[in-house]
Amino acid sequence: MWGGGVFEEPYRWTEAVGNRRAYVDAQLAQGSPVVALSYRDGVVLATFQRGIPKLYEVYDRIALGGVGHPADLEALRAAALDMAHVEGFNRSPADVTAMRLIKYGLAPLAKRAYEELFRAPLIARVLLAQVGARWGQDVLMTLDYDGTFEETVGRAVLAASDPSRRAMLAHLDGAGPWQEAPLAAALPAALRAWAVGELVHAAPEAPAPDDARLTQHLQACGVDRRIEVAVLDRGAAGTSKYRSLTANEVSEFLVPWLGAAVR
Numbered sequence: 001m002w003g004g005g006v007f008e009e010p011y012r013w014t015e016a017v018g019n020r021r022a023y024v025d026a027q028l029a030q031g032s033p034v035v036a037l038s039y040r041d042g043v044v045l046a047t048f049q050r051g052i053p054k055l056y057e058v059y060d061r062i063a064l065g066g067v068g069h070p071a072d073l074e075a076l077r078a079a080a081l082d083m084a085h086v087e088g089f090n091r092s093p094a095d096v097t098a099m100r101l102i103k104y105g106l107a108p109l110a111k112r113a114y115e116e117l118f119r120a121p122l123i124a125r126v127l128l129a130q131v132g133a134r135w136g137q138d139v140l141m142t143l144d145y146d147g148t149f150e151e152t153v154g155r156a157v158l159a160a161s162d163p164s165r166r167a168m169l170a171h172l173d174g175a176g177p178w179q180e181a182p183l184a185a186a187l188p189a190a191l192r193a194w195a196v197g198e199l200v201h202a203a204p205e206a207p208a209p210d211d212a213r214l215t216q217h218l219q220a221c222g223v224d225r226r227i228e229v230a231v232l233d234r235g236a237a238g239t240s241k242y243r244s245l246t247a248n249e250v251s252e253f254l255v256p257w258l259g260a261a262v263r
Contacts, residue, residue: 013117020114020121024145025161027123031067032225033168033197034158036129038138039178039186042241043129043232046190048225055230057242059084059096061131063232067158068124068145076106076126076143093239098130098139102149111147121145125158131232131241135179154178157197164201167208168193187229187253191218219258227254 034047034054045065047054054073056064058080066073083105087096106126113122122145130139140156143149155172159165171193172178178186195214198221199206209217229245236243245253 016117017115020117021146024114024121024123028068028125028145029160029201031125031158031160033160033164033194034065034067034127035168035172035190035193035197036063036065036127036140036156037172037178037186037190037193038135038140038154039181039183040135041183042234043131043138043140044183044186044190045127045129045230045232046187046194047228048194048221049228050225053228055228055244057230057240058101058128059088060093060239061232061241062096062098062101063129063230063242064126065129065158066124066126067160068122072122072124073126076109076122076124079105079109080128098128098141099151102128102141102143106143107147107149109147110143110145114146127156127158129156129232131234133234155193157193159197160201161204163204164197167200168197171196183231184253191227191254194218195221215258222258 032048032054034045036043036045045055045063047065052070054066056077058064062084064077064080066076080101083101084096087100110122113119124145126143128141132138139151141149141151142156142158154176155169157165157168159168172189175189192214195217196209199209199213199217227250229250231243231245232241233243234241
């Protein structure tokens, strides 16, 4: 199909890679954002989903959130799981870190798939959260489909577009600080940032949504989507710090704020 020429002419190769970027961006444009926020007692991850979970435990202190094609997310999750357990067995559990999983495992995998034009690219963005003993020791990292990755402090998001990602981060930064915030404050903040991402992506030129508009949007989304929340609890007993919140726990936090429409 490519006739071999695309690999011999730098312009054609660059053009082909650019076309892949446009294709993957269009596929990810419908994805539901994911928010991770470091708070007093751990890290909370939150999103809305329609049946397929988007938040997972990877290893004792590490959680993964993702947007994109379910099969590609599963491929990245499986790669992270395999690497974590091999590293934990061959080295030690303390050596299994979000940075190592991204830098030496997932990023090279995503970059190869993106640049090898005879293979399908991975339609996925992922976020790894690693809880530390104290607030400042939490690690939050994001990986894009082309293999680029970034570490952020205190919060990280996955979004459908760059304007919505910037708006979500700005909203969280403006609403903080979160060092002393309990989960009861961090979870609503994470969900408001999620709503910012959706609204800005849908109408990037519109004025920034106020709290009333964010609440209204979250209530509307709660009708046909389910809120998915997981926490990495830094004070949890044992080695595993990951826990998915039950529907009753989510309701306990959110019904007084959003009403009974949330699930």
